Amino acid sequence: MPTDPRSAFTRETDARRAAEALCAQWGDLAPRVLVFFAPPALDGAVLSAHLRARYPAAEVVGCTTAGAFTAAEQHREGTSALALGADVVRRAAACLLDFRHGEVERAVHAAAEQLSLRLGRPLRELEPERYVGVVLLEGLRGHEEAANAALGNVAPLLPFVGASAGDDCRYQQTRVYRNGDETADGAVLLVLELGRPFRVLKADHFEPSGRRLTVTRASARLIHELDGRPALAAYAEALGLAPGDVGPDTFSAHPLGLEVRGEHWTRSPQQLLPGGAMRFYCEVLEGTELHVLRARDLLADTRAALDGAERALGAPARGGLYFNCVLRRVELDRRALHAEHLALFAGQQLAGFHTYGESYLGHINQTLTALLFA
Amino acid sequence: MPAILPTTLEQVRQSLRAVLPEELRFGLVTTRLIFRTGVDLTQPQAADRNRDAALVARVLAALEAMGYPLRR
Numbered sequence: 001m002p003t004d005p006r007s008a009f010t011r012e013t014d015a016r017r018a019a020e021a022l023c024a025q026w027g028d029l030a031p032r033v034l035v036f037f038a039p040p041a042l043d044g045a046v047l048s049a050h051l052r053a054r055y056p057a058a059e060v061v062g063c064t065t066a067g068a069f070t071a072a073e074q075h076r077e078g079t080s081a082l083a084l085g086a087d088v089v090r091r092a093a094a095c096l097l098d099f100r101h102g103e104v105e106r107a108v109h110a111a112a113e114q115l116s117l118r119l120g121r122p123l124r125e126l127e128p129e130r131y132v133g134v135v136l137l138e139g140l141r142g143h144e145e146a147a148n149a150a151l152g153n154v155a156p157l158l159p160f161v162g163a164s165a166g167d168d169c170r171y172q173q174t175r176v177y178r179n180g181d182e183t184a185d186g187a188v189l190l191v192l193e194l195g196r197p198f199r200v201l202k203a204d205h206f207e208p209s210g211r212r213l214t215v216t217r218a219s220a221r222l223i224h225e226l227d228g229r230p231a232l233a234a235y236a237e238a239l240g241l242a243p244g245d246v247g248p249d250t251f252s253a254h255p256l257g258l259e260v261r262g263e264h265w266t267r268s269p270q271q272l273l274p275g276g277a278m279r280f281y282c283e284v285l286e287g288t289e290l291h292v293l294r295a296r297d298l299l300a301d302t303r304a305a306l307d308g309a310e311r312a313l314g315a316p317a318r319g320g321l322y323f324n325c326v327l328r329r330v331e332l333d334r335r336a337l338h339a340e341h342l343a344l345f346a347g348q349q350l351a352g353f354h355t356y357g358e359s360y361l362g363h364i365n366q367t368l369t370a371l372l373f374a
Numbered sequence: 375m376p377a378i379l380p381t382t383l384e385q386v387r388q389s390l391r392a393v394l395p396e397e398l399r400f401g402l403v404t405t406r407l408i409f410r411t412g413v414d415l416t417q418p419q420a421a422d423r424n425r426d427a428a429l430v431a432r433v434l435a436a437l438e439a440m441g442y443p444l445r446r
Binding site for chain 1: 398399401402403404405406408409410411412414416417429439440441442
């Protein structure tokens with residue numbers, strides 16, 4: 001009996017050959033779900049169509065990436081994929097959503113109705129102990145907050161974990177896929193009834209520095225003022241820096257943290273704007289108090305988070321889906337630590353990708369989120 | 375006696391807790407609420423924030439949108 005779940009990886013960029021290469025690695029496993037993460041150069045719609053033709057009973061979902069990985073290998077132009085069989089998944093239903101014209105709420109509601117019909121129960125009645133959602137969002141149009149809020153409206157007790165698609169840091173177009181269909185402005189929702197213990201992992205490598213800043217003027221992902229002062233001036237002072245010394249390296253080492261039930265959830269600065277405003281990779285609400293964070297050790301903290309998740313699982317993680325922020329990938333690139341990073345997941349059957357943002361009950365940054373299976 | 379809306383964040387917390395007594399479910403909803411309103415109902419609130427009518431209204435609206443129209 002082949003391992004369930006079972007991961008696969010290929011460097012093929014022709015969709016048909018990539019499908020053949022992935023299927024060869026899954027052996028005789030009869031998947032109920034296939035999740036793949038592919039480079040933008042590969043036609044993911046064609047890949048998903050080939051996979052669906054090979055496994056007509058499986059939901060096939062995926063997205064483009066800023067690099068993909070399994071526990072054994074990683075590459076910016078590789079495709080990672082995870083097959084989930086009957087041992088892991090009792091039932092599954094997926095839906096492709098179109099957000100064109102900004103109709104995110106309507107699309108999520110329509111998808112929830114479809115998924116509810118197929119599962120035979122309203123999504124909002126699904127027990128979080130048995131069901132979990134996976135969400136793959138297009139990564140460049142800024143719909144993550146609206147999508148996560150809409151998911152909370154249709155199914156507040158169903159945690160959706162996932163991420164925003166990437167495109168190898170070109171920032172031109174990202175895509176999500178389901179069963180041969182695709183969209184560059186939308187999302188894929190996958191709802192799973194699981195037959196094994198599971199756990200959502202959220203990990204970052206930052207800690208509060210002791211300094212806090214209050215958002216006193218903001219709109220969407222722009223923070224204009226912190227503590228009543230231009231955002232850059234307040235942020236720089238909190239770090240003991242001159243405003244002119246603040247740049248991308250500062251941002252990556254010192255994101256801000258939203259405190260949620262005693263934990264911080266990372267909000268990462270993206271860009272300085274004229275007048276001292278700062279653009280972030282996520283929305284920050286006026287009146288919110290944020291921790292100024294400082295970096296710890298990425299590998300050590302990821303290992304600690306995995307250890308904690310496995311203690312909560314009551315067993316080693318047999319596999320999972322991993323969503324690793326591209327900002328973490330950039331740090332792994334710079335410090336040449338990809339091999340050490342993969343070693344953290346040794347023995348797991350996993351598929352993961354480097355994302356343009358992570359989702360778990362909301363939109364977050366510079367974080368590793370994952371759905372782990374015992 | 376007709377049901378009335380909570381007027382403080384603490385009353386909102388108590389009402390939501392009565393609807394969602396189980397920790398996992400309460401945690402999922404209150405975490406979603408923080409992203410949408412900036413309010414962490416699981417933490418004590420400063421007195422002026424606790425009674426901030428606009429903030430209470432924002433939290434109640436978000437909870438109603440999630441399917442939890444709270445009344446006392």
